[in-house]
Amino acid sequence: MIVTMFGSHIGDQILEIGKSANQFTIFVYKSQVLGSCRSVFKRGAKYFPKVDKAVHLIQKSSLEQLMSVVANDTPKELQLILGTYGDTSSKAVANGDKLFQRHAALLGSTGSGKSWTVASLLEQASKLKHANIIVFDIHGEYKTLTDEAVKTGLAPIARYYRIAGPGDVESHTENCIFVPHWLLNKDEMLALLLDRSDNNAPNQASRFIHHVRELKKEYLEGKGLEHLISGLTIDAPIPYPINKLLERLNDDDIGMKPGSGKNEIKGDWNSKLTRFISRLQSKVEDKRNAFLFESPEECNDYAWLEKYASEFIETADNTLGIKIIDFSEVPSDILPIVIGVFTRFIYSIQFWREEKNRTPITFVCDEAHIYLPTKDSVDADSRIALDTFEKIAKEGRKYGVSLFVVSQRPSDVSRTILSQCNNIIALRLSNSQDQSVVHKLMPDSLSSLTSVLPILDIGEAIVLGDSVLLPSRIKLSQPTLEPASATKEFWREWSQTISDKESVCLAVESLRRQSRLR
Numbered sequence: 001m002i003v004t005m006f007g008s009h010i011g012d013q014i015l016e017i018g019k020s021a022n023q024f025t026i027f028v029y030k031s032q033v034l035g036s037c038r039s040v041f042k043r044g045a046k047y048f049p050k051v052d053k054a055v056h057l058i059q060k061s062s063l064e065q066l067m068s069v070v071a072n073d074t075p076k077e078l079q080l081i082l083g084t085y086g087d088t089s090s091k092a093v094a095n096g097d098k099l100f101q102r103h104a105a106l107l108g109s110t111g112s113g114k115s116w117t118v119a120s121l122l123e124q125a126s127k128l129k130h131a132n133i134i135v136f137d138i139h140g141e142y143k144t145l146t147d148e149a150v151k152t153g154l155a156p157i158a159r160y161y162r163i164a165g166p167g168d169v170e171s172h173t174e175n176c177i178f179v180p181h182w183l184l185n186k187d188e189m190l191a192l193l194l195d196r197s198d199n200n201a202p203n204q205a206s207r208f209i210h211h212v213r214e215l216k217k218e219y220l221e222g223k224g225l226e227h228l229i230s231g232l233t234i235d236a237p238i239p240y241p242i243n244k245l246l247e248r249l250n251d252d253d254i255g256m257k258p259g260s261g262k263n264e265i266k267g268d269w270n271s272k273l274t275r276f277i278s279r280l281q282s283k284v285e286d287k288r289n290a291f292l293f294e295s296p297e298e299c300n301d302y303a304w305l306e307k308y309a310s311e312f313i314e315t316a317d318n319t320l321g322i323k324i325i326d327f328s329e330v331p332s333d334i335l336p337i338v339i340g341v342f343t344r345f346i347y348s349i350q351f352w353r354e355e356k357n358r359t360p361i362t363f364v365c366d367e368a369h370i371y372l373p374t375k376d377s378v379d380a381d382s383r384i385a386l387d388t389f390e391k392i393a394k395e396g397r398k399y400g401v402s403l404f405v406v407s408q409r410p411s412d413v414s415r416t417i418l419s420q421c422n423n424i425i426a427l428r429l430s431n432s433q434d435q436s437v438v439h440k441l442m443p444d445s446l447s448s449l450t451s452v453l454p455i456l457d458i459g460e461a462i463v464l465g466d467s468v469l470l471p472s473r474i475k476l477s478q479p480t481l482e483p484a485s486a487t488k489e490f491w492r493e494w495s496q497t498i499s500d501k502e503s504v505c506l507a508v509e510s511l512r513r514q515s516r517l518r
Contacts, residue, residue, distance in 0.1 A: 016516045051137030073469055080124055081474040082463060092463065092474040094423075096125075099467035100362050103420050104395060105405040108427025111487050114406055115141055116274065117425065117478035118364060121404075122322055126157035127163035131321040132359060133404075134346070136339055138367040140328035141485040149481050151165050157481060159319075163338065167513055169294045175209075177325065180244055180296035181510060183234040184341055186212075187437060191384045192337055200377035204276035207269055215240035223302055226401070227261075237345070239300040242284055242293055249277050261328045288331045319406045329516065335369040340385025347392055350399050353356035360400040365389070369412035386414055393420040410437040427476075428456040442471075 079098040108114045118135070122145060125131040133144055135158070146160035164176040184192070184456060189212075198204070216238040220228050227442055232238070253274055255267030284293045298304055315321045330338055343363060350358060365372060371385050377388055392401055395414060407413050407419060409434040418441060426438045439450040442464065449462050456462070459478065464471035510516050 008506075018077060022448075032284070032302075040203055043395075054380070058352045062116075063499055068321040072102045074234075078263055080121070080467075081477060082120075083461075083474045085472060091474060092468075094463070094467040098465075099423050100360070100402045100404070102395060102422035102466060103403045103405070103417075103424035104425070104465070105418055105441075106427075107124060107407055107410045107429065107434070108424045108461070109430055109434075110408045111458065111459075112408075112427035112429075112456070113476060114408065114427060115483040115485040116368070116459060116479055117427070117461070118142070118404075119145060119481060119483050120477045122364075122419075123157055123479050123481065126320065126322055128321075129317075130315040130359065132313070132315050133322045133362045133364060135322070136366055137324050137326045137362040138328060139368060139485070141483045142324045142366075143326065144484050145322075145481045146324055146381075152481075155350050157320065158322035158324045160324050160326070164291040164328050165329045165481050165513075165516075169287075169290045178291045178339055179338055180295040180299050181292045182216075182239045183237055183345060184292075184337070185344075188337055188341055188384050192283065192334065193276060195275065195279070198275055200272040200275070203269060204274045207249060207252050207273060209234055209246055210244075211239060215244055215248075215324070225302070227357055228454075237305060239302075239385075239475040242280075246277065246284070249273050249280070253277060289334065291330075292334075312346055312359065324427075332370075336382040336392070338370050338403075340388045343385070343392070343403065344388045347388070347396070347401055348398070350401050358400045362402045362404055363392070363402045364406065366406045368407040368417075369409045371415055372405070372414050373412055374414055374426045380444060388415060390416045393417045411436050424463070425476075426462045427452045427460065429459070 054481070069118075074093055074095045078096050080094045080099060082094050085092055086088060089204045091209045106117055108150055120389055122133065122135070122142075124257050136141070140162075141157070144155050145158045148160075149156040168176045171486055181189070182357055186209060190208065193208075194201055194205060207322055213232070214233050216234075216236060218233060219238055219240055220226065220232065240245050252267070252269035253271065255270055256264040259265035283289055299308075312323060325342075327335060327339065344487065346361065346363075346464050350361060371382060372389050373382055373386065375386075389403065395402055396402055403421070404419060406415065409431075411416065411428070411431070418437065421441070424438065424441055429435050429438065435453050438453065442449060449464070452462065452473065456473075457475075459476045460473065461476055462471070462473055
């Protein structure tokens with residue numbers, strides 16, 4: 001029996017692994033037994049070293065041999081290469097099934113290599129025939145993985161979509177996504193419009209629900225779909241015109257009713273809906289919300305929703321299964337609701353599919369701290385999105401839906417969601433609160449690994465969880481297609497690159513239009 005110590009340095013004495021048929025090696029990290037190896041590495045404390053047995057620091061060549069044995073434990077078709085072990089040539093391999101099955105988190109300070117890691121994982125997933133990954137791109141940095149890759153002479157690995165801006169209302173392009181207001185359920189719409197502190201809030205919510213239900217019913221009647229009316233609910237994704245909703249609310253707000261004699265008196269809702277109508281009107285008139293309230297007429301066709309769902313869930317031969325959705329132009333005040341609505345819709349479709357027909361879907365939640373905050377800092381708008389994602393974190397595995405959470409501030413991300421992430425890729429974290437979150441996610445026997453988080457190099461990470469046989473410190477692979485998130489070289493650019501007037505003028509015009517000029 002040989003006991004091999006994992007330390008901070010590589011030693012120069014070790015016997016070869018599996019030297020004889022009856023010999024095995026035990027691997028220990030800081031007094032904790034990681035596993036043992038003869039021809040196959042087995043994790044856990046099945047064997048324990050005896051007193052007075054030789055202990056050696058592991059050599060580079062033996063480390064490479066060990067890690068190749070660890071990698072071979074994962075079937076070749078399930079191997080996902082994360083990077084390499086330090087300065088060795090041994091590949092750090094994760095089990096692709098296990099990485100995505102039970103959710104994963106990629107955590108690291110800005111500039112530590114998160115975007116590169118995401119791009120590298122997407123590159124490998126794109127080689128699978130029917131990969132289905134939806135990336136929420138908050139800053140528009142993953143567009144380089146799509147058709148823009150052709151400019152560099154490389155093939156794209158993903159399809160690009162963006163939430164429609166004010167300039168897309170008249171000229172609809174293929175990659176523009178509208179999220180019609182009627183896709184929002186009751187809670188989402190009221191979170192967007194209702195002021196709970198208003199004394200008339202219950203009346204406003206009541207009339208909103210009544211009119212929306214009636215308008216959906218009228219839509220079904222107009223389409224000859226009366227057989228669906230008996231099962232109609234307020235949350236059913238049935239189109240209704242927002243202008244008619246405003247008209248009916250206005251009629252309520254100024255409505256009169258018969259009084260004593262011939263005199264009329266104020267109706268039951270008179271003057272009680274004024275503020276609600278004003279808030280709804282301002283949202284509708286805000287051109288930044290055109291993707292909600294000014295969707296093309298074709299979106300109101302009954303069959304449109306099936307086409308919309310198929311665009312993101314269906315995987316066909318010779319089509320790219322990875323979808324990048326650019327949310328960078330969505331107003332920050334409604335970003336959580338929009339992401340929540342889209343995610344809930346896709347999850348609901350997956351939920352209602354027959355089990356035999358379900359294929360897995362992963363949501364990559366970039367900058368998750370923006371729309372998946374902790375409960376003590378959540379507002380009404382974010383609460384709706386947070387509920388959706390927490391439900392997926394707790395129940396999504398049963399329906400083939402998983403989360404890949406990416407954040408530079410893990411201390412600001414929902415604890416419920418992070419606690420369900422069974423795989424952690426932790427890059428450099430300087431903030432003590434963020435380090436503490438990662439520390440709590442690790443088993444007690446491995447918590448000492450967090451001590452290296454502040455000193456990790458760019459692209460270096462601690463990886464642990466179901467998908468890797470050994471918790472390891474690795475150097476992550478650099479992607480072929482790099483996201484547009486490279487750190488600016490301030491000193492060099494200040495000395496070489498001019499800031500021209502034309503680019504400033506274009507930026508000013510984009511600001512006015514609230515849409516990037518393309």
